[in-house]
Amino acid sequence: MLFFIDTANLPEIREAKAFGLIDGVTTNPTLFSKEISKEKGDWRDIAADVCREVDGPVSLEVVGLTAEEMIAEARDLVRFGSNVVVKIPMIPEGIKAVSALTALGIETNVTLVFSPLQALLAAKAGATYVSPFVGRLDGLAQDGMHLVQQILTIYANYGYATKVLVASVRHPRHVLDAAIMGAHAVTVPFAVLKSFAHHPLTDSGLEAFLKDWQKVIGTP
Template identity: 65%
Template sequence: MEFFLDTANIDEIRKAQSQGLLDGVTTNPTLLAREGGDWRKQAQIICNEVEGPVSLEVMGETAEEMINEAEDLSNFGKNVVIKIPMTTEGLIATKALHKKGMKTNVTLVFSPLQALLAAKAGATYVSPFVGRLDGISHDGMELISQIRTIFDNYEFPTKILVASVRTPLHVLDSALIGADVATIPFKIISDFVKHPLTDQGLATFKADWDRLTK
């Protein structure tokens, strides 16, 4: 499974890279706004810093607006992936961008049929939002399992990019199901390394080593 960092913070990106945990980055207007300043400068820094895919989101409502924005965003680097909303106009834009050879990430997916439509339109990635589904008492992992089955049934090359990750368990369950990518906030990805038994074991080894070397 690939790990993308869901952030626009360059310090978080650099820390994840130094730990060998970064395969790509996903951004959105909210994350970019949180950093302040010129969003275009921030986006360019991210694209320069990250070797893997970087998702940048269009905000147009019509397919034509989305396509025009996508062509502008693609100038930030060869690693740019255009983030497209799961709408009728978004599907039209996705198909057009696919024909142009541009990579896309269809976002705000909440049903397996939405994912199927995105795959048929030629999306590179489809982003089901598991945390938001869990938040309204739906099973986000059931959605990932359904999408995995559909894509495997018809050999769609579209990758499942699990989004709205709120706990390490979301990542574990997604990996067990066979999702291709999870995009994860820095705090959550940092928690993966932690376990109380690891800390306990290290403390025991250190205490025993200190006795050996006295």
């Protein structure tokens, strides 16, 4: 499974890289707005830095609402680096844009996916990734992970190459379920990523081992 980090924050990306766990980055306008408010910088400078920092795919999102606007933005975004994947919203104009960008050889990530039929349209249009938002569905008392399973089944049925990138991840269980189902990738906030390594029994076990070792070496 590929691990993407969902952030536009360079220190977080660098720390995650130090663990050797990060295969790519996903961003969105909200994440950029947070960094701009902190740094008072330009989003283009941040995007360029992120693309240079990461070897794997970096999703950068368009904000236009027509296919023509999205295609023009995509052509601009890919100039940040050969690793740019253009995020396109799941709307009818977005599907038109994905079809056109696929024909141009530009990789895409269809975002804001909340139904299996939306994911099917994205795959038929040639999307590189499709991003089901599981946490937002859970927040409406729906089963986000059931959506992931439906998408994986449909893609397997017809041999679609589109990768399922599980998004809107709220907790480690989302990642565990996605891994069991065979999702290709997850994108997670840094805090969720760090939590994977923690378990209370690990902490208590290590504490016990260290106390016992003090007895071995005779240190009070």
